[in-house]
Amino acid sequence: MIFHSALFIFIVLPVFVGGWYVLGRREDRRLRLWFLIAVSCLFYGLFGPEYLLLLIGSGLFTYQIGKYVRSTPVFALGVAAHLLVLIFFKSAGLLSPERFGSMALPTGLSFYTFVQIAYLARKRQDPDGKEVPDAGLLDYLAYTVYFPKLAEGPITLPDEVLPELSRDGKVTFRKDLFARGAVLFVLGLAKKTLLSDRLAPVVDQAYAMPEFMNTPAIFLTAFLYIFQLYFDFSGYCDMASGISLMIGIPLPLNFNSPFKALSIRESWQRWHMTLTRFFTRFVYFPLGGSRRGEGRRVINTLIVFFLSGLWHGLTSGYLIWGMIHGIIVALPGKHTDADSGNRDAGLTERLVRLGRQALTFVIFSFSFVFFRAEKAQTAFKLLSGFRGGRGTTGLYRMADAFRISELYVIREVVYLKAPGFLRQYDLILMLCFMLLCFVLTAGRNAQEYAQQMKLTKRNAVLLAVLFVFSLLSMGKVSTFLYFKY
Amino acid sequence: MGRSETELNKKNKAQIPAKTEDFAGFFKVFAGVSALLAALAAGLVILFDPLYHFHGPLPGMKAVLTDKEYQIPGSLRNFDYDAVIAGSSMTENSDNALYDELFGVKSVKAVRSSGSTADLCWYLDLAFESRDVRAVFYSLDLFALDAPCQISFKETGCPMYLYGRNPLNDVKYLLNGDVLFEKIPYLIAANTLQDYDEGHSYSWAKGKAFSKEDVLVRYERSEQQPMQDAGGAAGRAGENIDLLVQTVREHQGTRFVFFLPPYSAIYWDKLLREGLLDVYLEEQKLAMQALLKEPNAEIYCYQDDVSVITDLDLYCDAMHFLPEINDEIARRIARGEGRVSLKEAEAMPQKMKELTDLLEKTLIEELF
Structure with missing residues (x-):
């Protein structure tokens, strides 16, 4: 179920x-x-x-x-x-495959x-x-x-x-826990049905024809997949936490606004946090952690991320994904927490932080190209589009796969009145949706909303609208991405 | 890496808020507005019912049939009709209005792309459940006879909540964004803005290119495979044939009109090269022999119409022809042309093999 x-x-x-x-x-x-x-x-x-x-x-x-x-x-x-x-x-x-393939x-x-x-x-x-x-x-x-x-x-x-x-x-x-659990469940449901599942056909389309993806399409593929995965997985965890909170049993936090991270190391303190915790406590520390010198720290970090790749699956894509993260995290460097930033920091400092955040996001999302592809060959086929020579076919096929049923009537009007503009319309819509994903992930996360939301009647109406729209979007949704792990 | 623990514990503890608010008021408004909006959505779906799951078209509105997997079960249950046009994509461009005029019936379609015999017979059972059907027009496709005799709706992702009678799963239809935001507006637009032709239900021909060039572009000619033994035909198609015969036999008051559509010369070349020609023709012969023993079954053959099957401009691929050919099939059936006797059925494999040989030496040789 x-x-x-x-x-x-x-x-x-x-x-x-x-x-x-x-x-x-x-x-x-x-x-x-x-x-x-x-x-x-x-x-x-x-x-x-x-x-x-x-x-x-x-x-x-x-x-x-x-x-x-x-x-x-x-x-x-x-x-x-x-x-x-x-x-x-x-x-x-x-x-x-013959005996156990099925x-x-x-x-x-x-x-x-x-x-x-x-x-x-x-x-x-x-x-x-x-x-x-x-x-x-x-x-x-x-x-x-x-x-x-x-x-x-x-x-x-x-x-x-x-x-x-x-x-x-x-x-x-406890009424308060129940109410906030319900809020968290609805927010998780909305993340899954209204955000993640809208992106799924676009990403599937990109990975079905990686050899047609040009540079803009590759960026879109990487960004849209990381958003799809985040809204899917964190949406599930929000629902799980919400259900558990409704009966008064809090579950540990698993995602804490991962795209606010200023480094890959920090990303792992915000993304799939309970997996990071497991490996830290039960693999990294027993191996000696960083207490036995820099060399052992590097080796232990690489071991942790290699195992993390294996945990996801025994394919080349997962292993490369794990090793990319292992190498980056193992690099020596000063750790900075995004939350520790001074709100009154000057413009230059804020711009630097924004730049680091953007760079971290790009590296993080591109590493997941290998994760999504599962086979390294597919990922390399996609990324080889950076060499140029590819047209816009892939980009427009991605846009064509993007549908928002609530805007169906508008799309039909565009089709009837300006059929030549339809491809551009789809592309603009997809880019706007991606922008929305950036905005949503830059703000408070679902857990924070659930904790801080004032239980006013106005918010109850907004939440009800979100809930019903999520219900209406369930007719065509896919299963959760992490069910296969 | 140790910092993650501190962070996690901090967040975990913060998860339990300290103060309480107007929980009851919040929850009442949330539940009330949710129920109201859900009821509104469900009410609109029940009223317009674009998939015809609950009722036929509203008075004054046309039946807009464009999504066969979604609409056929409902239309078979709830429409007013006394004849069924059944078959694969070869039948989807048939004009209901023409059949109605030629045969004096009111028809609906029960079509399924690459539909198996079991799927089509399931549709026919659904039709027979609710009414006496005067006539069934059934496209007897070669590939469907050879397919496994299994209902494939679920495996192929059909919306099963529309196929059964379980009222509990109707919620998937009632609270469905696609239905609310796409199907209902389309239904209204088709009835008001467009001149929708009800006769062309489920037709896919609009926007398709029909030409020799298109046929050849879409045809990947395979290497010559060894011809499969026709002796295996009874085993491969036996269940499908039995199912068809059983359906015909259970409804003696219904006229069953089977017809063999005219596949292009390219399709016969394809069967020949894939080594399937002999076994397919034998399966077809066995089906015809079995069906022709039933007094309420008739078979019409247009496979050997050379003027059609060699004119590739009438096709969009190896099998699919212009809607005008569908119309011509209906007219010829009405005139009784092409009706097959038992004796002709027995001779059919040999006749078609000879025709295929001739095509290979003429048209196919020119093309490849």
Whole structure:
């Protein structure tokens, strides 16, 4: 099941939130946890019932291993088993297309595998249970299958959601959390349906004919894809956080205005933050981090980003993407946080910051050309357009793929009154949409809006309009991009 | 890299706001306005119903049929008709009005591009569910007989919420931006601004170029493949033939008119080079033999009309011809021309192979 479906929005979500609070009136948590597990199994089971068994098995296995995690061999066995399952599903189709070519990667496997490993690692780091609670089997099963974070993260630590689930006592309904959760859900839904899915056909068109893309088209392709991915992935995370907040359980932040970053290093503190946190805590630090000298810091950074590429997929595109980031982050340099800038800074300083922000955005979005292409060959085919010699066919085909149904009537009028201008009209519309994406990402993000929005009637009307427009756009939407990881 | 943790925790804690506001008022307005807007959108869709899922055209409005995958199930359920024109893209340019005039019927189309026999029979079942159908005009395409006997709507991305009777999934239609912002305005414009011709439902010919040059540009001539054994025809087309026969047999009161459209000489060259000619012709023969045993079935053949199939200016590609040919097919059927007897059906493979040989030695040799 997906969040942006009528079944989920009109039936599953109200039943889940309502049921959680009704059952939360009891002191005993068991009934509400069973309810959560049932709803989560229904949610996940619709992706493929056979993979539900894998998910539950993964949770049960981790729970048992977690009891003996002080033993290094047991810990290693637990981590290795999870990684082997992940590697099997990621690589089987590539290594043996005849036997496993049609086998799909279980939805969210990459995410929940890391959640399981994080549990084992945190249990081992916290043997006295000061931070990671000693949860019962039911608690841990509920934590494993907890559906808001299941398919695309965020990658939680057991310190975060588990204490809320394993706590006995009545659940208190907090109106403010519920309202802000609902706001966050609507904003996430709008990001997915009104922004990301409008860009999807344009990007698909570009990657279907990379050999036709000239320089302007390449820039557009890189920029529009990074916006598509951001609105898709962060939109999902906003919806997940919104749902979770509605029942009073906050999820960790996963995106924090990544395009405001002044460096690639800072981008990784703002983009897919829980993945960065996982690699930092459980790979980078154990390897020694930066404590063993500059050489080891560079090597450790490269290892982290190489693994990040592998985590996304075993193709050349992902590996190159990972290494690009690894090399840039490993470069020595002073780190600057965009948020730490002085608001009263002079014009020159502001321009310098803007320049750095723009440069970071360009590098970041172009590295994702390899990510989107998956195969390096396709990415190079696209980027070779910088050498020149390509016409505007690709550019106009991209523009032709861009449609806004709300503006259909205007486009038809242009078609009837000035058919020769139609291509330019499509192109202008697409550029305006890209400009809108820049403006939206330069301002407050959805989490900030949800936290700071005044709950006035005017804002309620605006949010309702956004919600209904998002509902109307669900008829043709695609699934989330990160479901395949 | 350690800075990310601090940042994350800071944001995480900030996620829980400190103060509370007028939650109830906010939520009431949000829910109320959302419900109102959603009801307005759904109401407009129900009223105009451009996909005809709930009802036929509004009084005084024409039936604007341009999206076959979206509109055929609804039109078959809700339109007023007593004849069906069924087939692939070869049939889509047929003129409903001409059929109505020639055969004294009121027709609708049940067409599907590259439609499998199973898909078309599913459409026919839908038509028979709600009424007595006097006549079915069915384009018996070679490729459709050879295709797997499986309904393919879901696999090919058709909007399944329009195909079933489940009222719950109607929400996908009722709250649909494309329907609201594109289909309804188009329906209104077609009824007011344009002179929309209802006879040309689902026609794709407008804007297409029909010429010898276009045919040749679109034809990628393959290497000569070994001819496949015609003995496999019964196995490959058996299920499709059985399904067709079953449909005909279950509706004895309906006149079933099957016709074999005139593919261009290029198409016959294509079948010959791909090694499919013998098996396709054998499948067609088996289908004709089986159907002609049914008293309410007739078959008309125009495949061998040399004056048509050698004039490539009548085509836009190897198979698809001008709408005027569709009209001519209807007129010839009405006149009873080209009707195939059982004996002629049995001789058809040999006749078509000889014709293909002749074409290879004349027109095809000149072209390639």
